[in-house]
Amino acid sequence: MAWSNREFELGGVNHLALVCSDMKRTVEFYTGVLGMRLVKTIDLPDGGQHFFLDMGGGNLLAFFWFPEAPDAVPGLTTAQTSPGIGEFTTAVGTMNHVAISVPEERFLEYRAKLKAKGVKVAPVIDHDDSPSGTRPSSTTRSTSGPSTSRTPMASCWSSPAGAASSRSRRTSGSNRARRPTVASRRCDRLLSLTHVLEWRASVTRDHAALGDHRGAVLTFGELAAAAERAAAGYAAAGVREGDVVPIVARNSVRWAVAFFGLIRAGALPAAVNWRLAAPELGGLLDLARPAAVVTDEACAPLVEAALSASAAGAAARDAGAPGAAGAAGDAGVTVLRLEDEPAAGPPPERPVARLRGPEPALLLHTSGTTGRPKLVPVTHEQLIGAVTFLKLEVPEAVPGARHLSALPLFHVAGLANLVYTVFTGGHLHVLGGFDTAAFVDELAARRIQLTQLVPTLIRAVTEEVRSRATPPDLGDLVEVVYGASPIDPALLGLAVETLGCRFRQNYASTETGPLPVTTLPPEDHDPARGLLGTAGRPSLGWEVRLGEFGEVQVRGAAPFLGYWNDPDATREVMTGDGFYRTGDIGTIGAGGHLTIVDRLKDMIVTGGENVYPAEVESVLAAHPGVREAAVFGVPDERWGETVHAAVVRAGESPDAGPLDAPSLTAWARERLAGFKCPTGITFVPELPRNATGKIVKTALRERHWAGRGRRVS
Known part of the structure; x- marks a missing residue:
């Protein structure tokens, strides 16, 4: 039988190519994992077989199997090497595969679901399957590293949003690379927030980890155990690997337990602003397509109103405690309460595919100049890289250090602070909200050493301290980290004088993630240096430049992955060479300090x-x-x-x-x-x-x- 790819012209189409390196297991994958029905099998000449599977809705999926498939199809059958990524072996090393067209806006979602099923996922490749015979681009970026030769497996191929294609033609069959005998294991590295918590619980088990305004306190050992119990409860309630589960709740120890518990269960938590109005939250839920929502007593009415107004919640129901029987159906959304104890039971299997550095650890949300809500994936390695950098900058962040935060945990800064203290072994006390007098009292009574504020709260704290007849004892306060918006240099100078501690500014955004793009360190907060109006210089791993109209554009070691299920919005904010367009207008001084002077966007x-x-x-x-x-x-x-x-x-x-x-x-x-x-x-x-x-x-x-x-x- 002549071998050709005339029936496989998918150049420029986003698709998942499922490699068939073992016929029996591949068929079992389609029937057992994807739920398709095997309709019939036809034996072909030369020992091949043709499989037909029912996809539902009158659609059939068909693929060929040739046990002795020759290496004769340009661009598909020979292993290639891409600089900086490694060797692509089984992902492009056999013609025994089927390509399924995937809508671009749902590509990340499909990819996450496949990985949640334990399917090895190769890099995102910009390639062309047309008969002209092109090979994977040498400039392709990798999202998770090459896959191994295990089966069944999938490689996800799509053009990077906003990036220009750069394809190299294979000139002849004699130039084919030799298929390597050992597959790269680059994407198999395990490093996640689950590992960080488990490590911290093993080395400082009895140290206080987390407390809140309600009086709850957990040690690191107790926090890890509570997260494990929560994971078991969520699994019993029907939460599965890859499911998106928003958390709509006020700051508390329980919020953190839910966050770590969902990650341990393999789910993807979405940290949601509880201040949203019901229609806004409903639109966000429609975008996230959640399997469940975690909430608390105070926010439950908001969640119920949002679900009733959203398509996602058309069949929503309240399942009570995590682990309650009778989870909602496919069209419904299970509502889980933080106040309820998780059902007793064994924890779910370890979600290995979700505990890798490049995998999204959570979703944060933002909006845009269009007013549409958007979700931003933040990976494990982004968070761990950020807190490692902050640890290098702040030597006092050691086990037992006392931290205080009133920043909401749904903000990137508040969430990074939680991960930061777990990583460094500190004791974080979180407040449910911000009351100026109460915050100052907490600083003094708990002898707080490290805290985070936004400029608005710096003003409030400074005025409160200066207004008291008897100044509070803030002698233990070492450093205040601030960001989120520019600060008046005069106010900053007054705050430095009043609070008598170090100040550090971090410039970042939801899209750039928790690793600061620029930092103004404490030594540059001396008013005599004239730098209080700047945002500092680029942090480790970041490149900053000024684009058209002086727009600040950045790229670096913690790249923006793109908006969840929104490639159009992603293309709008990315340049062709990989810089994120912040929408801020700035200047860069002779010493490399960035100053934000206006906003190109109307935000x-x-x-x-x-x-x-x-x-x-x-x-x-x-x-x-x-x-x-x-x-x-x-x-x-x-x-x-x-x-x-x-x-x-x-x-x-x-x-x-x-x-x-x-x-x-x-x-x-x-x-x-x-x-x-x-x-x-x-x-x-x-x-x-x-x-x-x-x-x-x-x-x-x-x-x-x-x-x-x-x-x-």
Whole structure:
């Protein structure tokens, strides 16, 4: 039988190529793991076989099996080597495979599900299966390293978002590389947050690890044991490897137990802002497609309202405690409560495929200038690399060091702080919220050494300390790490003077992850150096450059993986050579210090929270009394910035009624988180526009920012 690939023209199509290196096990994989029904088998000449499987919906999947398949198909059958990645052996070393077309926006999801089933997954390869005979690109990036020769297996092939293809042609069959005898094991390295917790529990088992405002305290040994019990409960409740499970809850020890427990169960926790309004949370759940949601008593009504409004929760049910019988069906979402004890039972099998450094450890969420929610995967190695860097920078971060945090655990900074203290063996006390007087009292009473704040909270703490007739004893406070938004240099100087400790600024974002892009170290916080208005210099492993209009663009050792199931949004923020476009406008001084001076995007940072004007404008425009609205940030001494709206009223309408600022603000508060709602509304006859009809927001901002050197605060 002549061997050809005329029926296999998939050039430019995203697909999963499932390698068939063992016929019997491959068929068992399709029938047992993927749930397909074997319809019939046809014996072919020369000893081959043709398999037909029922995929459901009237669709059949067919593939060939040739035990003695020759190495004769250009671009597919000969092992190749890609610089910096290693050797591709079985992934491209046999013609016995079937390619399944995959929608680009669901590629990461399919890949995660295959890996959760124990399928070895090779690198992402930009290649062409057409008869022209091209080979994998020499510039291809790897997401998990080459796979081994175990079966059944899958290799996931797709073009990197926003990257240009660079394919090298094979000129003749005589240039084929020789198939290696030993497969690379690069992606088999195990390093995860589960390993970090287990290691810490073994070396400092009886040290206090975590406490909260409710009085709960766990040692590292107790935290590891609680995570193991939680994993067993989640598995009993129907949570499986690769399932996305949002956590919608206030800061607490239980939040951390759920987080580590879900990872141990092989699930993918999503840390969600409990301040979202129900419609916002519903949209996020639709994007995440969760198998379950973990919540607490305070946030349960929000979750229930969000599920009732979302497609994901059409068949939602409350299963009670982790491990309760009768998990929701495929269309439903199981709701699990932190307050309930997990059901007793053995822990699930170790999810080895999910405990590798390049694998996502969790999902964080953000929005964008379109107002659409987006999910950002953060890998184990991103988190571990970040806390390793911070440990190098802060010598006092040792076992037993006392940490305090009021930052929400759904924020990248708050979450990194949790991992940081587990990694270094410190004792982290988390607060359910921020109350200025109570926070200062905790600093003194617990003799806190290390803490994290955003500029808004630095101002509040500084003013509180200065206002007290008897100054609190903060003699143990060593360092305050801050970030999330720019800080007024005058305020920073006052804080350094008042609190009498070191300050360190980290510049990063949800997309860049927990490893700071730039750092302003304590020695640069001397006002005499004139650097308090900068964000510092690039951290280890980061490259920073200025693009068009002075936009800050970054790439480095902890690269942005792309938005979850949103390749279009990913392409918008990535350059062709792998830099992430932050949307910030900056300058770089002679000493390499980065200064953020404006935002190319219209994003508003208020009290450390990101607000995207398009989202607020959409809500305001839905009011029957509003014709159009433009939202922008204005300076505020307490919050840095607050949300302001310029609104054009609609014409007289019996449905509109009288429209004033209080009623429009109330409308927004019913539909948006409080920090996103306008704190000021100006009614105008029309909005300023340029020649193309686009609203000129700089004209709206100008009177609020006049006289200031920077357009951020």
